[in-house]
Amino acid sequence: MAIGGENRADCKKQLSESGQLMQSGAMQAHHQKFIRSMFRQSPVIGVLDPDDVDLLFQAANVRSFARRGALGYPGEQSRYLFLVMSGQAELTTGSAEGGEVTIATFGAGSWVNWLAVLDPIETEREFQVIAGSTLITFPSALVRTIMNRNQAAYGPLYLELGKRFRAIMKWMEHTALSRDTQRLANLLVMLVKVGGDGHAPHIARLSQQQLARLSGCTRQTLNIRLGQLAKIGLIKTGYGRVTVPDLQALARFAAAT
Template identity: 30%
Template sequence: MSRVLQFEATQRSLATPMLFASLDPALRAELVAGSRQRVFADEQIIQQRGDPGDSFWLIEEGAVRIGQFLPDGDFRAVALLGGGDSYGELAVFAGKPRIVDAIARGESRLRLITAGAFLEALARYPASNRALLGALSAQLQDALSLLSGLRRGTNPQRLAGLLATLAGDGVGGATVTITQQELADLLGVTRATANAALGELERRKLVERGYGTIEVPERERLAVFALG
């Protein structure tokens, strides 16, 4: 089995299950074996809006920021994905151009899986179609929940929820490697607002700020605070 398939996504901003991870292990191994690996330097553009949706990406190592470039050239991230995550499958299914930009966060290794190879292999694994439908449904539910969450809760609560997700599913503490600008982008607020929210969490001893990192002493307490 490919080493890629043993990875678990770490420190990503979404609780949403990735579509690739829902596939049959044998199908995943087949797709990885037939894929092409590419290495991207930190901040290198991986894809841009308008690119053909003729393939999708599997993150083997490193991390990828998903979002959009603004007219002034700044990048506004909406999601941070880690090793084992995949993205771009929806463009493949829709047969439409990509609607997001993606850039590497640190040196990252990705595999490019073409639409033809994916759809052809998927036809030989009918059970994976049901699994994909379940993953797609979960993604839609999470998207609706996110939209609802944007309308409620204070900024510290929303930040707490984001950091709890980034901290993973483990019990106890965790270290989240992320910048304040990235936090601001993911929350959809200014850096000053994100900094103020982070300060409130630190005052409550829910987090500890470091250089480019945030220590989460107890993920459970952070998650409880996020719920209000």
């Protein structure tokens, strides 16, 4: 059932009939506390009418993944906006020959799949979730209806999407013009800006295998370049992640001529 009535009463009725309205006790207290906290931090949710914020809260559902799983496949219509509570979501793309590359990662506190709210078309890429992750889901049609009632919410959303787009464009520019280590630095800056929540510590959550494939080099070559960046204090490497202590310093290094 499509969720998206013209008024709040219609929305609540549709949610109840579809089983998407959160029943009392359906979520544990720490889930509810996390959602309320992320609502307060979100510049998009922050401008919504309080009644609509409450409606969005009631529509939330928890999904936990004991093993790696998919949130959606290419060719399917995106039906949900996701909020990562723990673990990690990954945006991947693949070739007809079976090759796969991770092009963005989203850690705890990240909102994932705003495009499903803006444009409910068939997705061209696949979202994966790593084992042990917990996500909060919101019906994208309901979010779209609420956004349309609260037009001011589109401003901060477009601003956030614009920042991600500029980061991707900057990465493309430096990929063509920079030296190898600078290209890696710029890739890390892009990954942090696209998949991060904007707060320190800034983390690019990819394994070395994923990062090497995205960089177009071998793991051995990647290790050398990561070591060069770590030696001058621009990054810290760890299992499945690269931490950037000072994002602006890394960006300056990437842009240096």
